[in-house]
Amino acid sequence: MAKFMQQRGVKKLLKDRLAVVSMWVIGAYLLVALGVLVGNLFTEGGLKSETELRIGPDNVPGAWATQSAEARLRDATFYLDSIKKASRGSDPAAAYAALEWGSDRLPAWKPDRIESEIIEPADEISTALADHRELEGNVEALALLDRLEQVVRARIGASHDESGNAQRSAGQSFRMLLGTDRQGRSILVRAIYSTKVAVQIGVVSALISVLIGTILGAAAGYFGGVVDVIVVWLYSTFSSIPWIVLLMVLASAFRGGDWDGTLIPVYAAFCLSFWISPCRVVRGEVMKLKELEYVQAASAIGFGRARILFKHVIPNTAHLMFINFSLLFIGAIKAEVILSFLGLGVKNEPSWGVMINHAKAEVLNGFFWQIGTATVFMVILVLAFNTLSDALQDAFDPKHV
Amino acid sequence: MSLLQVDGLEMHFPVRGGVLNRVVSHVHAVNGVSFEVRRGETLGVVGESGCGKSTLGKCLVRLHEPTGGSFRYDGVEYAHSNHGELMDYRSRVQMIFQDPYSSLNPRLTIRDCLREVILFHGTNYVERKGVREPIGADELILELVEKVGLRADAVDKYPHEFSGGQRQRIGIARALACKPEFLIADEPVSALDVSIQAQVLNLLMDLKDEFGLTLIFISHDLKVIEHFCDRVLVMYLGNVVEEIPCEELHASAQHPYTRALLGANPINHPSEKRELTVLEGDVPSPFDLPKGCAFAGRCPIAEPRCRESRPPLERKSSGHRAACFLVG
Numbered sequence: 001m002a003k004f005m006q007q008r009g010v011k012k013l014l015k016d017r018l019a020v021v022s023m024w025v026i027g028a029y030l031l032v033a034l035g036v037l038v039g040n041l042f043t044e045g046g047l048k049s050e051t052e053l054r055i056g057p058d059n060v061p062g063a064w065a066t067q068s069a070e071a072r073l074r075d076a077t078f079y080l081d082s083i084k085k086a087s088r089g090s091d092p093a094a095a096y097a098a099l100e101w102g103s104d105r106l107p108a109w110k111p112d113r114i115e116s117e118i119i120e121p122a123d124e125i126s127t128a129l130a131d132h133r134e135l136e137g138n139v140e141a142l143a144l145l146d147r148l149e150q151v152v153r154a155r156i157g158a159s160h161d162e163s164g165n166a167q168r169s170a171g172q173s174f175r176m177l178l179g180t181d182r183q184g185r186s187i188l189v190r191a192i193y194s195t196k197v198a199v200q201i202g203v204v205s206a207l208i209s210v211l212i213g214t215i216l217g218a219a220a221g222y223f224g225g226v227v228d229v230i231v232v233w234l235y236s237t238f239s240s241i242p243w244i245v246l247l248m249v250l251a252s253a254f255r256g257g258d259w260d261g262t263l264i265p266v267y268a269a270f271c272l273s274f275w276i277s278p279c280r281v282v283r284g285e286v287m288k289l290k291e292l293e294y295v296q297a298a299s300a301i302g303f304g305r306a307r308i309l310f311k312h313v314i315p316n317t318a319h320l321m322f323i324n325f326s327l328l329f330i331g332a333i334k335a336e337v338i339l340s341f342l343g344l345g346v347k348n349e350p351s352w353g354v355m356i357n358h359a360k361a362e363v364l365n366g367f368f369w370q371i372g373t374a375t376v377f378m379v380i381l382v383l384a385f386n387t388l389s390d391a392l393q394d395a396f397d398p399k400h401v
Numbered sequence: 402m403s404l405l406q407v408d409g410l411e412m413h414f415p416v417r418g419g420v421l422n423r424v425v426s427h428v429h430a431v432n433g434v435s436f437e438v439r440r441g442e443t444l445g446v447v448g449e450s451g452c453g454k455s456t457l458g459k460c461l462v463r464l465h466e467p468t469g470g471s472f473r474y475d476g477v478e479y480a481h482s483n484h485g486e487l488m489d490y491r492s493r494v495q496m497i498f499q500d501p502y503s504s505l506n507p508r509l510t511i512r513d514c515l516r517e518v519i520l521f522h523g524t525n526y527v528e529r530k531g532v533r534e535p536i537g538a539d540e541l542i543l544e545l546v547e548k549v550g551l552r553a554d555a556v557d558k559y560p561h562e563f564s565g566g567q568r569q570r571i572g573i574a575r576a577l578a579c580k581p582e583f584l585i586a587d588e589p590v591s592a593l594d595v596s597i598q599a600q601v602l603n604l605l606m607d608l609k610d611e612f613g614l615t616l617i618f619i620s621h622d623l624k625v626i627e628h629f630c631d632r633v634l635v636m637y638l639g640n641v642v643e644e645i646p647c648e649e650l651h652a653s654a655q656h657p658y659t660r661a662l663l664g665a666n667p668i669n670h671p672s673e674k675r676e677l678t679v680l681e682g683d684v685p686s687p688f689d690l691p692k693g694c695a696f697a698g699r700c701p702i703a704e705p706r707c708r709e710s711r712p713p714l715e716r717k718s719s720g721h722r723a724a725c726f727l728v729g
Contacts (some may be wrong), residue, residue: 293504297572300462301518301579302491304484311517315508 009319012395019391022384029381032192033199040196051193051350054184059367061179062187069135072145079152080122087111087119122151179369181355182362190350191373197351198381201263201336205270206328210321212271213278214314220279221286222309231283235276243273247335251344261347266339270332278324285317319396326389330382337378352378403437404475404583404615405461410434411469412456416688428687430456432639433470435714438583443609443616445630445647447623447662451684453639454619455499458587461617462496463487474583492522495576499588501568505560511571512556515542518578545574548611550604566597570604577608584609585617590625602629623650623666632720635659638684638695641714643723655717655728657700694725702727 013019039047057078061067067075125148132141175186220231238246247269254265289295290313298308333352339345340353352374359371412431415424431453438444446454460467463479471480479490498504506514519525519538526533543553549570560568569589576584586605590598602625609616620626626633627647635643635658643656654660661678668675682699685691691698693708700707707726714724 293498293500294506296459296464297496297498297504297575298506300464300491300496301521301575302484302488303517303521312506316506318508 009392009396013391016391016395018387019395022387022391025380025384026388029195029384030199033196036193036196037200047193048349051185051190053186053189055175055186056180056184058182058184059180059362059365059369060176060184061367061369063173063177063179065179065369069142069145072149073129073135076122076145076148076152077126080119080126080148083114083152084119087114118151122148125151178373181358181370187355187370187373190355191352191377193349194351194355194374195377195381197263197346197349198333198336198378201266201270201346202329202332204263205267205274205332206325208267208271209274209328210278210325213275213280213324214282214317214321216275217279217282218286218309218314218317221283222290222305222313228283231279235279238273239276241273243335244338246273247339248342248344251339263346266336266345269339270335274328274331278321278328281320281324282317285320286313289313289316319392322396323389323393326385326392330385330389333378333382337374404440405438405472405617406474407437407461407470407472408435409470410457410460410467410472410480412453412460412465413468426688429639429690430687431460431467432690434636434639434641435470436634436641436644438615438617440615441613442632443618443630445626445633446617446619446636447621447626447633448636449621449684451638451687452636454621454636455587457636458496458585458617458619461585462494463490464496492524492579493581494583494585495579495581497569497572497576497584497586497589500592501565501572502592504572505568505575507560510557510559511546511574512539512542514571514575515545515556515578518575522579524578524580541578545577548577548608549574550600564597565593566601569593569597569601573601573604573608577612582613583615583617585619587619588621589618591620591622598625605629623662635662638687638690640695640724641722642696642725643721644714645721645723649721653718653721656696656723656725657702657728658696659723 036047057075060075061071125144129135129141129144129148132138132144135141135145175189178186178188178191181187181190216231216234220228250269250272251265254260254268259265295308295312298312299305303312336345336351337353337356340351341357343357345351345353355374356371359367359374362368363371410431411429411433413427413429416426416428417423418425434453434457436444446457448454456465459465460480461472463482467480471478473479474490474494477490479487482490509517516538519541525538525541526535528534542556546553546556551567551570551574555563555567555571560571563571569592573589589605590601593601605616606629608614616630618626618630623633627650630647632644632646633650634641635645635656637658643654643659645654645659650659651663654663657678660676661680664675664677666675678701680699685695685698691708693706693710694700694703694712697703697707704727712724712726714722716722
């Protein structure tokens with residue numbers, strides 16, 4: 001088989017530059033997903049806890065966005081308040097340590113030093129700032145704001161360069177790269193983690209759907225008669241239900257059960273609605289193949305029907321399995337987003353759909369970082385897969401429209 | 402002694418239609434065909450497209466179960482046997498297919514293709530003085546490949562790496578891998594170039610002699626049949642209209658359809674004369690056959706009684722039968 005692929009399809013596929021680029025993109029996504037999966041296994045609490053972390057104020061925009069003065073004040077106040085809360089609590093050292101965005105400098109300080117070097121000067125500036133109603137364009141107020149930021153943020157791991165822009169530690173600036181969501185969680189980290197969920201759902205549901213569809217479709221096409229009637233009846237029935245409704249029904253049917261909160265309800269819903277299209281295509285192909293002379297030769301030789309089906313018929317539908325896999329992979333990722341957006345999909349984990357769902361309210365306030373990030377992550381993957389499946393179709397099944 | 406005896410073989414395919422998918426009519430592909438094949442001879446079956454000659458061949462290797470009649474091979478009835486009962490028959494009777502481009506599984510190398518057959522039927526042995534000695538499957542594969550005139554390095558290639566003629570040779574090797582004694586060749590050369598046709602025909606002839614095969618050779622080309630066969634069966638619309646030894650074909654063929662076929666053969670030189678009868682009209686529909694002779698509508702010498710009743714296949718002389726009221 002490897003040699004066969006070498007001969008025709010793969011060569012043609014590798015000539016298609018767009019296809020190669022999309023394969024690299026898909027490869028990168030798969031690597032990220034694998035990395036997250038492995039990281040999840042080998043880090044304590046999993047990388048998932050990383051996505052739940054508050055790394056700063058709410059709805060901070062991405063690194064290269066210019067913030068309004070109000071937003072800067074709000075952020076600085078957030079940091080100040082967190083430091084105050086920590087140092088005035090019962091166990092300041094532990095509370096400092098829990099300030100995830102803080103540097104290693106903060107916990108080493110004594111509470112009274114923090115009180116005198118951060119909180120007191122910051123409070124003074126805040127009080128002075130409170131006198132100014134208009135911040136934008138107000139030179140005096142902006143100068144105060146700069147000083148406030150310096151005082152607060154210099155102490156939490158972000159030093160300042162000469163022009164006064166906040167310099168964060170590498171980890172922190174990576175997390176803050178695309179800003180934070182409404183709970184102050186890193187959008188970038190959540191989007192990257194979601195790649196794992198997307199790939200997981202895509203691979204598992206596309207693989208199972210293609211397998212079910214191929215076996216049922218091949219059996220229907222090859223045996224005909226009652227088997228064909230049953231399979232056709234099954235997929236006609238399933239395909240006459242709008243798939244989104246079917247997904248919703250299945251997803252809610254699992255609610256409250258043992259598997260609630262895992263991805264299993266999502267897999268089940270997707271496989272039950274996605275096996276139809278490979279089944280239909282494979283059935284047609286097998287009906288064509290079984291009339292071919294090599295299949296007739298196999299029966300004239302005396303091979304049993306199962307052997308003919310699995311050795312001589314199904315392997316020759318492999319190109320359809322490839323193409324359907326890549327189409328269903330995209331379908332599953334998109335459907336996951338829709339389902340999660342409706343609140344029926346992924347739970348207890350971030351996913352692009354969950355992120356878009358959470359971004360509903362932010363969008364109304366003009367904050368597009370979360371929905372934008374999730375969408376861009378998804379669009380790139382889906383686009384790459386679309387390009388690849390087009391190229392696959394051209395390379396392996398030139399007769400197909 | 403006849404090796405294969407066919408008695409009134411019928412193959413009617415049901416045609417389904419309507420809302421309830423009921424059988425609305427039948428295609429009368431093969432309509433009561435009787436003949437016999439003696440051990441070691443080559444029987445040609447000739448006829449135009451749709452006359453049922455391929456269906457006849459497929460019934461005989463039991464790709465179809467005949468709807469009527471029977472056939473006995475070496476004294477055993479196989480027309481309605483099931484899969485298990487057919488196993489022995491299948492290793493003795495094999496088929497060579499028409500289209501070399503679709504008769505090989507594109508996913509299997511020649512080695513895999515042949516090995517599967519050899520191991521399935523357990524034919525990896527040589528017979529020396531009546532004693533079977535086992536040999537390796539690979540050894541037999543190489544032998545087969547060389548027997549059909551391909552190089553030994555062909556075994557690890559895929560079918561798409563071969564030309565049509567080479568593929569047909571592989572198809573023959575696959576049939577031979579069962580070690581059959583009877584081959585049904587369904588238009589084995591009609592899809593090939595004329596130059597390649599001769600090679601494959603010669604190969605078949607050599608193999609026939611070497612393995613002592615009995616052959617049914619299906620073709621629409623009388624020239625090829627004449628060259629290759631001992632007797633010829635002329636079919637028209639699912640019926641045998643004439644059966645005649647090949648050497649008598651030109652001299653004593655009697656049925657008007659056979660004469661028309663002979664007349665349609667290309668001639669070797671423009672100075673040669675030929676009796677050209679251009680048949681008019683179309684072949685009747687195989688759905689509802691005419692009451693009388695199926696050929697009556699196109700026959701140049703038909704009389705009213707030809708349309709009333711069907712002429713039986715009558716013995717004209719030794720080995721010669723024809724189904725016509727008006728000749729002989």
